[in-house]
Amino acid sequence: MGHAEWPISERSPVIETGAPARGGSPFPPLLLVGGGRMGSALLAGWRDRGLSQAIVIDPSEEAANLVAPGIEVFALPHEIPTGFTPEAVVFAVKPQSALAVLPSYARFAGGAVFISIMAGKTLHAVGQMLGVKAAIVRAMPNTPAAVRQGITVAVAGCHVSNSQHLLADSLLAATGQIAWVNDESLLDPVTAISGGGPAYVFLLAELLEQAGLAQGLPADLARDLARQTIIGSGALLAASTEDAANLRIAVTSPNGTTERALAVLRADDAWPKLVSQAIDAATKRSRELQD
Template sequence: MAFPETRIGFIGAGNMARAIIGGLLQAGHRPASIAAADPSGEARDRARALHPGLRLSDDNLAVAKGCEALVLAVKPQSLPAVAAALGPRPAGQLLLSIAAGARLASLRRWLGAEAALVRAMPNQPALAGAGMSVLVAGGGLAPEQRALAEYILQAAGETGWVDDESLLDAVTAISGSGPAYFYLLTEILEDSAREMGIPAELAARLARQTAYGAGLVARDSGLGLAELRESVTSPGGTTAAALASLEQAGYRAIVAAALRAARQRAVELGDAADDH
């Protein structure tokens, strides 16, 4: 379902908001139907560079009053004050929060029990239109509002829904923080390539293109990850030697422990947000 004329507002015009706005524009959304508020003139200028027809302001209230969907794209610690200053909003307005750690119960407390709420966890590859966002709906959301929330975030990549909000803590550990894990592995590949004598420019290309290509194959081949791994691994070969070394070092257990630590931190941050 497309909503090219729907008035969509953003509170905050940082990197994630601009990624979504850019995706909406590429999808054919009318620029004049997109508004964003940010106190930073630099952030507004960067948003304006996406399209001169966007409506940009430093007034949150003006943006909030004039849209059918409002995306809350501010730091979670700023959200209580931002919400308190919004005041009455248009009837039926969708509120889509991408503030990390801000749970639906807190959002209702700050924005009103009657608010049509969706909470979402996007991730950094949204900046390249290749993000993964997971959404959870608050109670009383109309089907059209659910579709609108999905439309907004699909502008920056793929989307999925969960019914259990607590799963967003695990989502945060997997896809929210996940890009950093892949960057670290790619960084190790690049550094090791240089240590082995490969020129720096080629080392960077080898590591990054390998990460990019493996991601595409994993996404598009339709094959299981174990099957793909085995397809690269010849008995007694170089890949087998590398994987055996990783397994001996406890690679799987190390990564699993890291994911549990990330999930626990997500729980703690959510608890802290609930206290505000």
């Protein structure tokens, strides 16, 4: 993780919070607020790693599907059983719900670390909703977290203790890689690149499929070729020590078909310029959404 300013997960994949024994669970009791796409992906990762007790707050009907041994789901925060004291409270609700949702959880500020994955909600903004002394981690995961292939970038607020930092690291690392930064403003380009990145890759899959159809391939074959090319290329990238550029060069025979296609994509710097402009636009939008 070249950009990690504090890559705890590389040093300490297992948390050491000094907390009491947890009956074999690597995690203390957790509270997850919002069990939608990202919340349920995180929960799946924690359960895979042996999470034994959590409460999920989510009013949607689908949230009932998250019930499992040790996992309870309630619609509203006042249903949380008295005496339940989470060491981590994870906010995975939409940013626009934050002001209505977060203050109900301020009562856990004494002992818990709050982990917010809400896009655009700064440490300062979340702190105003939970109390200025609250221990807050802001993180930006991405949807491959659902298959433990995500990447998360996180920044810790000034009230986060070392043990809370380790706990947050361990929780976020359960769904893929994690990098820590000290400069919160870096979360804007992070949002643009890895937060939204899966959408750009899926667009490429769509475009390859459409181009295959246009060249007369049967629909099923066009779809399979597009999907498996992306899946296989990702796996090759993951398995290789080579740079992406070298892997690209290895596919590109001089004066061959791939070279011809790449010449079109790079004519007048077309693709490089477009990708750069797209990331710039997303980074600016992330800054605009910030409060």
